[in-house]
Amino acid sequence: MRKIRLKNLKIGMTIAQNLYSGSGSIIVPASTVVQQVHIDRLSELGVREVAIDDPRVRDIDLHESISENTKVRAIGLLKQIFESVAMATRLEDIDIQYDKVRKVAGDIEDDLSSSKSDIVTLADCHVPDDYLAVHSLNVAILSMMVAKRSGLGSKTLEVGAGALLHDVAIPLIPREITHKKGPLDSGEEDSMRKHPALGLQILRCDKQSSAYVRAVVYQHHERHDGSGYPRGLRGDEIDPLARIVAVADAYAAMVEPGPYRAILPRQEAFEYLMSAAGYEFDRQTVQGCLLYLAPYPVGTMVKLNTGEKGVVIRVSKGLGMRPVVRVFTDKDGRNLAKTYDLDLALSENQTKLIAEVCDD
Numbered sequence: 320m321r322k323i324r325l326k327n328l329k330i331g332m333t334i335a336q337n338l339y340s341g342s343g344s345i346i347v348p349a350s351t352v353v354q355q356v357h358i359d360r361l362s363e364l365g366v367r368e369v370a371i372d373d374p375r376v377r378d379i380d381l382h383e384s385i386s387e388n389t390k391v392r393a394i395g396l397l398k399q400i401f402e403s404v405a406m407a408t409r410l411e412d413i414d415i416q417y418d419k420v421r422k423v424a425g426d427i428e429d430d431l432s433s434s435k436s437d438i439v440t441l442a443d444c445h446v447p448d449d450y451l452a453v454h455s456l457n458v459a460i461l462s463m464m465v466a467k468r469s470g471l472g473s474k475t476l477e478v479g480a481g482a483l484l485h486d487v488a489i490p491l492i493p494r495e496i497t498h499k500k501g502p503l504d505s506g507e508e509d510s511m512r513k514h515p516a517l518g519l520q521i522l523r524c525d526k527q528s529s530a531y532v533r534a535v536v537y538q539h540h541e542r543h544d545g546s547g548y549p550r551g552l553r554g555d556e557i558d559p560l561a562r563i564v565a566v567a568d569a570y571a572a573m574v575e576p577g578p579y580r581a582i583l584p585r586q587e588a589f590e591y592l593m594s595a596a597g598y599e600f601d602r603q604t605v606q607g608c609l610l611y612l613a614p615y616p617v618g619t620m621v622k623l624n625t626g627e628k629g630v631v632i633r634v635s636k637g638l639g640m641r642p643v644v645r646v647f648t649d650k651d652g653r654n655l656a657k658t659y660d661l662d663l664a665l666s667e668n669q670t671k672l673i674a675e676v677c678d679d
Contacts, residue, residue: 321376321630322368322618327678328358333372339387340364340449365576368443370618375647375658376630381618384440384460385430393423393459394442397452397483405490410520415487417480417527424459424479431464437636439464439611441571451489454571458482461567462560464611465604471559474531478560481535485564488517512548515540534558539565543601554601562604566592569600570608584676586614589639613639615673624674626650629661638664640673 320335334351338361346364347357361369370381385393396419407413441457459482466478489497492514496507503511518536522528538561541547543554547565557565573588583591589612596605613634615621621644622628629646641664648654663671 320370320379320381320618321373321620322370322381322616323620323678324368325358325361325366328353328361328369328371330354330358334369335372336370336381337387338366338369339391366443367576367582373630376618376632376645379617379630379632379645381616382434382436382438382440384434384436384464385427385442389423389426389430390442390456393427393456393483394449394452396420396423397455398449400484400487401451401490404487404521410517411524413521413524415484415521415525415528417525420480420483421476424463424476424483427459427463427479428467428475431460431467436634437464437468437611438613438616438634438639440616441574450575451486454575455483455486457571457575458485458564458567461571461608461611462564465563465567465607466560468611469607471563474560477529477531478535478563480528481532481539481560482564482567484518484522484532485536485539485568486514486518487521487536488514491517512540516549531558531560535561535564537561539568541565542599544598546599557601559604562601563608566600566604566608570612584614585612585616586640586673586676589614609639610637613642615639615642615676617642620677620679621673622675622677624672626652627661628652628677629658632660635664642673644673 330353332353334347334349334353337349338346340346351357396416400415403414439461441460442453459479462482463475463479467475492510496510515537519533522533522536538552538557541552541557541561545551545553570588570592573583574585576582592605592609596602615631617631617634619631621631627646627650628648629644631642632645633643643660643662645658645660647658661668
């Protein structure tokens, strides 16, 4: 199977994976032969990519970092928490269900431990109202993978709980700001910048939350060069767990369909983080996150600088820009009689690069 952008989904193609809503209901089941009604429905929901059956890569599974069960329960819990925040008249009345948050973080950790790949696959948001919950889950998945593999394993649950709750105060910001189409003005930016401090106040009302979790919620918008908020902290003044969540939050926000941001292609978000290392973000933390990200995930169809096309079939840790590609066509676009696998990480292939993502 491989992934294509929704705009290139055609009648007669076969859906290769179930498409779920945030509540866990199936939007379109696997093995569905695509009709116009499916394309219209997926477009209405804002789905960007779908997995389709392709006999040339039928042996390839699209890796998921966490199980569908964990994903559904996490999104459901987060939506409950955000609704509680939105409806509260006093911060003390907000129930963040901390025990359940820790339990979900534990389930994510278990799934990451049993995963066959170190490369993180982020959850897709198919329903606009699920955006905040899906974003928080994605930040947790990446943050926990990095913490688990970088000597902070004992703090994996703490960084997970903090990441799941890092935007807990966003529902307190007026909806006309959080859902505005287009850039925010300076006053709206000021309102948005209040959410870390408000989040800290919410957590202080829950005596079970740890100092680590509170630091993540309060500091995830601080920046290595002092340009962040709410306190303009620099370098080592920022908690190590908050540094991880800051990078994970920035990456997830760039590649997800946010309400007032244009989506960046994964490779551009990857390159942005590389350029910001040592400036906006701690260099070591960025390098740690990039080890587990794939600008060209398994199932992505790509065109090489040589003109050949194929599908990414394997990505190794730390080699996100140099995956293994199953090549389908020659440089002139003619289908090959026999496909072959090209490992871009090998020295003999160093002059070959991925030039662009394509669908056919």
